[in-house]
Amino acid sequence: MEAITMSTDFSEQLLFTLPLYLGPLFIFALIDFVRSTRGYRVNDTLTNATIALGNLGFTFILVAGIIAMYNYLYSNFSLFTLDQTSVTTWLIAFIFYDFCFYWNHRVHHAIGIFWVDHIVHHTAENFNFGVSIRNSYFMEVTMWLTFIPMALAGISIEVFLAVSYTQMTWAFLIHHKKLKHTPRLDKVFNTPSLHRVHHARNTKYIDKNFGGIFIIWDRLFGTYQTESESVPVTYGVRESIQSFSPLMINIQYLKVIIKKFTHSKTLIDKLKSIFYSPGWLPAGLTKTECLGKIADIPCKDFKPKNSPLTATMKLSCILRFIVILVVFTYLMWNFYDLPWLQTTALSFLFFWLCHYNGIVFDGVKIIWKSEVLSQFLIILSGITGLGYTSVNIVSAAIIFTSFVSFICYTLHHSPPSHSKKNRLLSALTE
Incomplete structure (x- = not known):
């Protein structure tokens, strides 16, 4: 079978994916605010x-290797030769992908080391569209393993990616609390209620x-459960992950x-x-311990x-998130061209700022050393790019980013606003 070649530079795809990732979340959050x-x-x-940004970044880095592995298996070990343009092939791929997803998903709940990865998605205690993009940094490392059968079955990477995007779209659409009762749809499809x-x-x-799109696998294999009015859903996990830091959330169950x-x-x-199952405990260790x-x-x-x-503390986190988004976009867009020192410095800056926002949300007291570290990483990220980027641009970037970071730190420590007339500030404090 002829090998398929694809570009390993996904910078353009990333910029296309980013607004699709974050756009709906902020649109619905704005509607919710209004x-x-x-x-x-x-x-x-x-x-x-x-x-989501961390997950997208790691996916961006790992996807070339995953596609190469898939193509290698498809080209050398596929058991069937299928017409990739046939409607029948696409239908088989669609159903087969959903079946593989069911078992992949179930394994992630049943085996502790896989739960380390998947628990990130379940730590959300608000159930909304944002949960659909709340996935572990290393999701792709474990998710792709179960889909090897699709390559062996003769499903090309193009068809595989197309049906996976369909699955992702459906997964996004079912993360909300609006549709309360859908008894007919619940028999066949995975609905928001289910x-x-x-x-x-x-x-x-x-x-x-x-299940992914279809719920029939759960009905067949004994994992089907409808939503009961007598047992209101409480979202979250039983593990102790009392943090908004993306780094802490991603490593918490590994500590367990x-x-x-x-x-x-x-x-x-x-x-x-x-x-073993995440519920297993060694002798002498209680669940609470x-x-x-x-x-x-x-x-x-x-x-x-x-x-x-306070409202000003949350406003500081919004501004810091804008810096995070700019750093991420620049890093991913130029990932294959930047000097390795700048790539490393920007990566540290990105993860530190994400963690910084998280501990602010946790209510942790922020000391001046935290802001000094931010400023150091900002300056380091700039000067390590000298030679790749002009001095004027580097200087402007450092000054602007440092200024925004300092403003965020100042806002964090400013006294709370008591104005009841400012609807935005009032909403931020609720």
């Missing part, structure tokens, strides 16, 4: 957005409804696995701590994390 329906919080929304069940921390709902591993006495138990006190909080008493913050 209507005062309080379905979106500033801390939760910006955390979803920064996690997916709300999947994101619940209630005992009745845990590990249910793994390490705790299980160190408390395990035998080699078998150490392997279980990695590969392993997961934190939040694990024992009844759903009826569970409250989403929401540290009290």
Whole structure:
């Protein structure tokens, strides 16, 4: 079978994907603000957005290798020769992808080391469109493994990507709380109601409804559960992840696995701590000790994390997010051309600013050393690009970014506003 060649530079695709990733989130957040329906919080929304940027960045870096591996398997080991232009092939690919997604998704809930990756998506305690892009940095490392059968079945990378984009679109559309009852659709499709069940921390709902577009796999394999009015959905996880920092959210369950591993006495138990269900505990380690006190909080008493913050502190995070977005766009657009020192410095700056915003939302006291680190990384990111970018542009970028960062720090420490007439500031503090 003839090998397929594709460009490994996805810069243009990235710039096309970025507004599709973040645009709907901020549009719906703005609509929510205008209507005062309080379905979106500033801390939760910006955390979803920064996690999504990290995921998109790692995907951008890894996708060339994933496509190369898929093409290699397709070209050398596919069992069938299919007409990639045939409607039948596309229909087979569509259904086969959904079947693979079901088992991929289920495995991510059933095996601890895979749950490290997938738990990021489930840590959201507001259920809205932002959750659909809240995915682990390393999602692509584990997600693509289950789709190897598609390459072996003779599905080309073009068809594979097309059906995967369809799946992603559907996944975005079902992350909301609007459609309450859809009993007829629930029999065949994964609906918003059924997916709300999947994101619940209630005992009745845990590990249910793994389907992508179709829910028939759950009905066939015993993981189907409808939403019950007698058991209101409580969103989130039972693990103790009381942070808005994207870095903390991405590594939190890895810390749980390490705790299980160190408390395990035998080699078998150490392997279980990695590969058994997330609910498994070694002898002598209680659920509260392993997961934190939040694990024992009844759903009826569970409250989403929401540290009290002033309007100016939240405004500082919005401004800092704009800097994060600019740094990310510049880094990804020039990723293959930048000097490696500047790439490294910009990467550190990006992740630090994401973490900075997160700890502000956590209510952590920010000291001057945090801002000094920000300024150092900003200057380092600029000067390591000298020779690639003109001195004037570098100087302007450093001055502008440093100024915005300092303004953010100043706003964070400014006294709270008591004006009741400013609707924007009032909304930010709610």
